Every structure is written in structure tokens, then in C-alpha cells.
Amino acid sequence: MSGPILVINPNSNPEVTAGLDRMLEAYRLQGGPEIECLTLAEGPFGIESQRDSDSVILPLARLVKSRQDAAAVVLACYSDPGIDACREATSAPVYGIQECSVLTALTRGERFGVIAIGQASVARHRRYMRRMGLIDRLAGERPLNLSVADTTKGGAVFDRMAEVGRELIGDGADVLILGCAGMVRHRQPLQEALGVEVIDPVQAAMGMALGRVLAG
Amino acid sequence: MSGPILVINPNSNPEVTAGLDRMLEAYRLQGGPEIECLTLAEGPFGIESQRDSDSVILPLARLVKSRQDAAAVVLACYSDPGIDACREATSAPVYGIQECSVLTALTRGERFGVIAIGQASVARHRRYMRRMGLIDRLAGERPLNLSVADTTKGGAVFDRMAEVGRELIGDGADVLILGCAGMVRHRQPLQEALGVEVIDPVQAAMGMALGRVLAG
Amino acid sequence: MSGPILVINPNSNPEVTAGLDRMLEAYRLQGGPEIECLTLAEGPFGIESQRDSDSVILPLARLVKSRQDAAAVVLACYSDPGIDACREATSAPVYGIQECSVLTALTRGERFGVIAIGQASVARHRRYMRRMGLIDRLAGERPLNLSVADTTKGGAVFDRMAEVGRELIGDGADVLILGCAGMVRHRQPLQEALGVEVIDPVQAAMGMALGRVLAG
Amino acid sequence: MSGPILVINPNSNPEVTAGLDRMLEAYRLQGGPEIECLTLAEGPFGIESQRDSDSVILPLARLVKSRQDAAAVVLACYSDPGIDACREATSAPVYGIQECSVLTALTRGERFGVIAIGQASVARHRRYMRRMGLIDRLAGERPLNLSVADTTKGGAVFDRMAEVGRELIGDGADVLILGCAGMVRHRQPLQEALGVEVIDPVQAAMGMALGRVLAG
């Protein structure tokens, strides 16, 4: 088996990386590729603005370039920052979690909805989905309008997610995407509460990365 | 871990199923899901026409319905026959290899090309890609114009695949898809000969299925 | 004049066929083609699920193949089941009533709305319209959420149709399609009540079939 | 039965109108609507430029407005001149032959090709097809680069049409449209020579108009 799958947290918050590490435990199988979670030391503590997102492109590309041993790379921020530069920096496949979550959603429903963290990211995501050539299958994207920090809290967050999820279903969505790298623990409960598949973007990207590595 | 991933060969040729079984060995990891390859007894010996493709829908859906233990289902024929009926028959995720190969290609290039077996399938595939809402990213699909049987043979087949691949690159493709379930052994050599990523559809679907099952 | 126009009711309910026969009386003109309405003996009593729809493909294709005398074929179920297989089975033109109703709607308005029988068919119809490459002109599709049986009843059905029609006009539709083969008697009254053209899909398909046969 | 179907030749060449009259004989059935072919006295002798096409809008709309007895109107020029103004001028359905030919082509193939008279009209037609929301299904449009007058001549014209038709098939078309009101006599021979359905736009529009009138 070739090198590890690198999962890069583009912000510099090590707790986020630790969370990724824990959630990806399920993908570490004997005989399968190693999964290595990295924190981007140069990243901001959280990525909320366009500037935050753009600020990590060069360090991400450098990090990716320095790890030619990687069998695949996952960029674990929903803005897919630096995806083009990282793809230029390595011949290994590079997976953005937004891209993979949208592609995965298409296998599970007719139209997808996206639960975003904040209003500001909605237009940014729309541009990206249009760039993918896929926006015709978007039922809608709606923000929680909570800060990234809030999303790490408990019940109130879940209730708000369920509320937004129901609005998206009203918009025509029959599959939902969590538009953030750190909401995986809400995936299953939300799925049960709403009765539609809910996709975590990191899991979606990890699945595609793992599959690609096993293809040889 | 939940039930197995079922990989169903919708034709009744057991050698094709055996081939699938061998090629999927790499995806059988300790701690990961079981992968079970099935032959559709009611299927035709090969699927070449629309009628062939439609003839397997009901038996496929019955088979899928009878296996509620499955954690995921992969339909291993490039026409994705019966995908809607199978999705209706089970709450497990169902993956068509055409759908998954196209989605996977979008992570690896700007425009994809498809190497089809025969001319007759090109219009059928176009309808399907338009249905996906993704045809804008198709650079072209071109047929080998060999029979399914021929594709199991050696060097001449490879040479023809490389020729068609080069034409597709000329059409603007920077990633290629093998438009058939039985060409995986040509993937790596073709990739090396042509210098662009080549995607095997069964591997693409298996990657997405495995990733989904591990997501829990 | 060549052979008859076959209108095939893909369900096995002879009353539905008889209704088709009566409504098509207006298209039987002296010097024009014969119109022959057939019941698909092998069909289910009604077509509501994906499975129902798929179950008629093979018998439909067989029936079409056995009638090489037909000048044209109309498939009288809004799901257009088996349209690809039927087109493969004959060189005569084959018309699906969904396809023809949508095409006809484009001549009568800027955006069309579809009154569907049930929620379950909405996603199926959307896939089909996307496959047609025409979904940009869909204002919306909304279900009556009545059973097929209910649609044969009186005033309450009409009131519900008018209610859904008004919602679709609110969605931006300026022409409406009856998304079922058996609602023709509501066409004219609905048109008068709502002030927009209402299209019956069987009439739309019959018009295109008749026109094609007269073209020689 | 209500009033006649008006077929309006927007140029002032009465021979063209006479030709329309003869070719539509097949659509005059006992019990069916009357078909009345009119010459637009104010029209130019032929319509080749944008100006020619625009010059007939007002007289066409006036003529249509003056004939509120019409059950349907067919505009027999491939540019569909004045279609919006005519639709505003009457509540009767108005059919443009370009629009109807394209819609009809979608029932007979995956991608259509258009045989145009001259280069100048290609961009105009593309704008119109984009306006229809249908240009994704256009394989290509290629001009004969003959004058309208030439198209009334014999064998050389046919040979050129076959040549252009073959190029369009090479572009991916599996159904062809004659992009002019006066080429119907070449339809059948071209179809036989090329092996794909060839659609005459006047026949396509007449079929939709007749079907609409019979719907009541």
C-alpha cells in the first residue's frame, strides 16, 4: 500500500484537528491506507470570511507539495480553499469536502439542500457549485447564522439545524448536506429527525479518497 | 459493522461476476464491510441493447428487496439499469457505476471523456448524463465499436482504447472513464499511456459505497 | 394511408382504456389514420410506484414489436414507461404523453406547471424533465395527493386541482399540464376557472402522433 | 368544429403560398378543421435578413388580429417572425415552424441538426433556440449557402442537402430539421438517403396546430 491519506485542517485550531482524527477512526482499517490528520499551522483560528479562506491557499499548497508521499489529500474546510493550487502541487488526488459532499448528495436524492453556518458563505458556495456545473440540482442553501464556535455546542444548535433542515425540505430538498467540517455528530440524529439522508462533507471526501487509494 | 456491500452483476455470466470478485479483493479490509458479488440469474448473458438493460430491472429490484441486510448495493453494469426501482426497493444506498464514475471524474478533471463499448449506448448514456444535470462537463463519448466479448481480449483492445482515449483528449477531456464494467485491467496501463487519470466505474462505485458504509 | 395509431394504456384497467377510446373520438377523421386503443394485459391495475412503471417496460416493448403495422405509438401513462425500449422495438415514432405535454406546453407559455397525482412521482418527473434538457422552463410541479382512483371522482377533485393550479400560477406558471392520463374532462373547466391554458397529455401526444402520420 | 387553421406565408411570393397549400392537402380531413393558406401582402418577396424578418411583424400581427375566427395560426417562415406579437394579438394558439420543428425533433432523437439556408441565419436561430431553453440538444446547424431561390431547384440542391446532413450526423445529430419552409419535397428522399428522421418544419407545426384544434 502506498502512502497515507492526508486530512488537512486548514485552520490552526488543534481541537478541530483532534475532532477530525476521532471521527475518521472508522476509516482506519487493517490493510487500508494510513490516515493522517494535520493542522495547518499558518491557518487562522477559524475560517469565516473570503479572506480567511484565501489566506490558507499558499501554506496549504506548500504543505501538500512537501508531502509527495501522500496517496491522497483531503482539504477539511467546507470552502474547499486552495483546491486548485493543491491539485497543481501534487499528482495525488486532492478532495475538497464541499465538492465531495455535493457529488455524494447526487447519489442520494433528486435535489440537495445545504445547511450553512453563516449568511456570508452562501454566495461563495453558490459560485462554487455553479463552477462545478451542478447548481441545477441545488434546492437551496440556508444559513444557521450561528458562529463556528456556537456549532460546537449542544441542543440549541441541533434544534436550529433541524429547523433549517425542514425549511430546505420545504424548498424541495430530499437530501441534506452539513455545510461545515465540524458538525458530524449531528448527522445521524438529524437524519432520524428529518427522515432524509444527511451527508457529512468530511465523511463524503474520506470515502472518495479511500476508494481512490484502494483502486491502486 | 452492519451487513455486506452487495455488488450485483446484472448479467448472468458468472465469469463476469468472478472478475468483479477478484478486482474487489482490494476493498476487503479487516474491520471493513463484507463485499459480496452476486450474479443476476435472470439476467441476459450480456447487456447491449435498451431491452437487455430494461429486462433486468424487475429481477434486480426483487433481489435488492430480498436483501434488506445489505449495507449498500452496487449495480455493476454501466447502463445503471434499474437504479430507480432498486432505490425504491431498499433504504440502503444504491450506487450505479455510471453515476459514480461521472461524479468521481469531476474530482479529477475539468471535462471528462467516456470510452464506450458500442455506438448504440452513446445516446443512452447522454440521456442519463443529462438527467444527472452534468452533461456540460462531458467533453465527449466515443465508442470502441467492439463487442463486449472482444473487450475481454488482449493487445488489440488496448490499442483501440488508447486510440479512442486520444481522440477524447482531443475533444477536450482531461480525465477518462471506462464505460463498461469489465475493463479494469486496462485502467492503469491506459493511464500511463495517455497521461490522464482513467477511472474504472466499478472502483468508483465501490469507493463511494465503502465510504458510505464506514460513515455509519 | 398506412397503419393505425396505437394508443396503449399500460395498466390493465379496461375502463381506463375505454375512457381513452372515448376521448380520442375527436381525432378519428375520415381519411385520417385509424386510432386503436389497447390495454396492456400484463400491466398492473394502476401505475403509482417506480416498480409499477418499470414492470410494464418489457410487455410494452413486446406489444409494440408485435405491431409493426402501427404508423405511430402513444404510451398513455404520464411516466412514459418503456419509452426507450419501445423506440428500440419499432421504427415507427413512439410518443410518451409526458414528453409531448411538456413540449406542447412550451408553445403556449413561458413557464409550465405540472399538476401531479402524488408526491412520489414528482422527483421521477423531475429526473425525466432534466433528461429532456428542459427543466429550466418548469415553474413547478405540485401533487394533488389524491389516489389515481380519486381522480375519477367529481367536484372535490376539481376543487383540489384548481387549488393546486393556483399555487403553480403563483410559482410563475402561465400554462399548466395535467400530469396523468385520466383527467381530460377537467381540462376545459380548469382552463376557464384559472385563465391559463391547460394541457391534457394524451391529447398532446395524439396531436403529435396524428401530425406525424399525416406527414407521410 | 371551430374556425380554420390559418397558415400564413410571411413573404409576398404567392407561389410559396401555393406550395404550402398543396403540401398541406394531406392535413385536410373530413370532419377536421379547414386549413387556409394566406400570403402576407405586405411581406418582402423573400425573408433572408434580420430586417426582412422584422419587417413582417406588424402586418402579421394585424392579419392575425383581424382573424379572430381562426382556431389556430401557423407562421410559415423558419425565423418565426412576429411570434410574440401574434400571440399577443389573439387568444388562439400561434405556432412558429422553427419552434415546432425543434420540439418535434426532441421526440425523434437525442440531438438534432439543422440544415439552414444561409450562414447569416445560423446565429439568429441559435439565439432563438437558446431563448427556448433547448440549445443543449442541438448537435449543430450548418448552412447550405444557397439562396432561397436555389432551394426550389433540383438535384444539385438535394446533393448539397445530403452533404450537409452527413456533416451534421458527424456532429452528433440523429435527427435533422429542414431549416426553411420550402424544402418539404426533399424530406422523404433525404430521410432515405441518410437513414435518420428528417423533419419538415411546416409539417411539424401543422401537426401541433391540428392536434390542438381537435382537442377542443
Added chain:
Amino acid sequence: MSGPILVINPNSNPEVTAGLDRMLEAYRLQGGPEIECLTLAEGPFGIESQRDSDSVILPLARLVKSRQDAAAVVLACYSDPGIDACREATSAPVYGIQECSVLTALTRGERFGVIAIGQASVARHRRYMRRMGLIDRLAGERPLNLSVADTTKGGAVFDRMAEVGRELIGDGADVLILGCAGMVRHRQPLQEALGVEVIDPVQAAMGMALGRVLAG
């Protein structure tokens, strides 16, 4: 410097032309092109219907053809009447104010909304935007449902514009277009009231025309 930029008011109301003349004062710079505002004598007093819009095509094209000295032409009616005929009539660039306002909006937001005068024009504008290939970026178009005359009045008009603007923002618009040639004085106040960029179509077209002329 070459000839003047002609700004043609296609209606025959000289007050509208005078208003255009005043609002374009800001674009008359020393060393820059002359800007000449013309009234189309043959135009109707106002353009509200499709017929009104079509009625000006020929005189507009004649006027444009007679002014081969023009460096650029701006058609100052939001329906962009006669744009194709005018482009055929001159080799100078011809700018329609609807076209330019939409193109300009794309530089200032993710999705645009259009404030139309009346309901009747909404479908006409949609056809035009689809023809442009741009309708995917339309968030919505909503009518004031005031007459053109009303739009020249004061506060009540502004309040209605703000109301419609807020509805469009609710539809997802982050930039708005004034869908009429005579509302420029509301642009700045509306922008301030709503907090999104508001585009006047005449200014948008004049900017593109001026830029083109200065390019030499």
C-alpha cells in the same frame, strides 16, 4: 475622436428624451465622445406591449442606418427593441439597456433581481434573459404594477420600489436592476434604503458604450 454616441429613445415622448439628456450629462467629458439623444419620431408615446416594442424595430433600424457617423448606439428602452435589426444596420456597436444592465449586474452580485414596471413584461424579459444564456443568475423579476406614467411621480413610487426590492432580496437577489429607462433618480436613494447595489440600465449601457468608444 470619432462620431457621437447616439442614445435613442424609442418612444416619441420628448420629455423622456430630455430626461435622458439630463441624466447623461455626467458622461459628457472633455476629450470624450459627444453624446446625442434622439427621439424616435415614429415611436408610440410609451412602450408597454409586445406590439409597441415591435412597432419601433423598422424605424429604429432605419434611423441607425442613416447615422453611419455614430461611434456607438444605445437603445434606451428596457425591452431592447430592434437590437438585432440595429446591429445588422450598422457596424458600430449597439447596446441594449436590458442587456447591459444584466451584464453589469453580474459584476456586482451573485444573483440579480429586476424591478419591472408591469406584469406583462416579465415573461418577455425572461425570454430575453434566457436568450442571453444568463437566466441562471436571475433571482427573480417582480412588477411594480404601476403604469409608465406613474413611475414619473414621487414618494409613493419610491415606496413601492423599495417594497418590491425587498421582496427580490428575499428571493435571493444581492443586486437590483431598475427595469425601465426612466427611474434613474430613484437609483441612489433605493441603494441606500436597501443596502444593495442598484443598477440603472441606461447608465449601464452608456458605460459600456463610452468604454467601447474610448477603446478606439
Added chain:
Amino acid sequence: MSGPILVINPNSNPEVTAGLDRMLEAYRLQGGPEIECLTLAEGPFGIESQRDSDSVILPLARLVKSRQDAAAVVLACYSDPGIDACREATSAPVYGIQECSVLTALTRGERFGVIAIGQASVARHRRYMRRMGLIDRLAGERPLNLSVADTTKGGAVFDRMAEVGRELIGDGADVLILGCAGMVRHRQPLQEALGVEVIDPVQAAMGMALGRVLAG
């Protein structure tokens, strides 16, 4: 009059900035806005790769943020690097030369072609045009396959541009875009040699910026 229009050369080659300064002389009109050309000191000497393009985002955004006096900003590199971050950094309108050239091309032709410097940028530009929602109007993009340095040379460059331009016209383009900030001197001769409008992207952006500033 408000502040200046900033034209930022994102590479650090002062000769390029000087060239921009000279070519924009025509846009400096008495009474109009000041035009100030800046070199991005932190930029690479030339922008050829994705990494080059991404490397200027943060310094560009900083520069833009530091100049809140600007009435408008033009980013003078065809990759439109940092356009989103710059738009976030200022409330002044920000114009990318690729975006503006494409929008401008739509006013001058039915389908546009792009003459790119190198093959590597073609996919990057396609992603960007798809993101704009406009790729349906692209006839093709073809590279000169010369280095940026070569493009500053004489006759051989022009001959190659004319050759590529003719290929693009063969692809269906009726208007061409120079896909680089430094080719303006070839615009007029190319236009004369090829007989179609040729658009310089810096001029296109400057026109839109100037028009916007004059709008007040």
C-alpha cells in the same frame, strides 16, 4: 468627482504597469476620474500557474483595503486573481478583466472565442466561465502556447494570434477575446485581419469601471 480608478497590475513587472498606464491614457478625460496604475510589489514577475495567481490574493486584498479612496478597482490580470477577496475588502466596485471581457463580448457576438497564452490556463478559465454561468456562449478557447514574454514580441506573435483566431472562428466564434492583459496593441490589427470584433480585456474592464464611476 470621487477618488481614482485603481488599475492594479498583480505582477511585479513595472514595465507591464507602464504599458497599462500608456494604454489607459485614452480613458483619462477632463472632468472624469483619475486613473492610477499600480504595481503589486509582492507579486511574482509573471503570473502563469495557479500558484502564481493565488499568491497575489492576500497582497491584492491588502492593497485594495488600504485604498478606500478608490472609486473603482480594476484587477489587470486575465486570471482575475483575488477578485472575491478584493470585493470583500472594499465597498467600491471591483472589476476583473476576464469577467468584463466575457460580459462585453456578449454584446458583440453570439459566441465568443478566447485566445489564451498557454494550455495550462484553459481549464482554469473554463472553471471561471462556468462559475459565471456563461459557458454556454463560449465557442472555444485555444492557447497560443507562447510564453508571456514572447507575447511582447512582434510579427511572429501576431501571425500566431491570427492563426488561433481563425481556428476559433472555425469553432463558431464571431467575437474574440485577448486572454491576457498585455496584448492590446494587437487588437486593432487582428480585428482588421479577421473581420470580427476583438476585445481587449483591460479596455473592457476600464470601460465598465469608468461607466460605473460616472454613474455616481
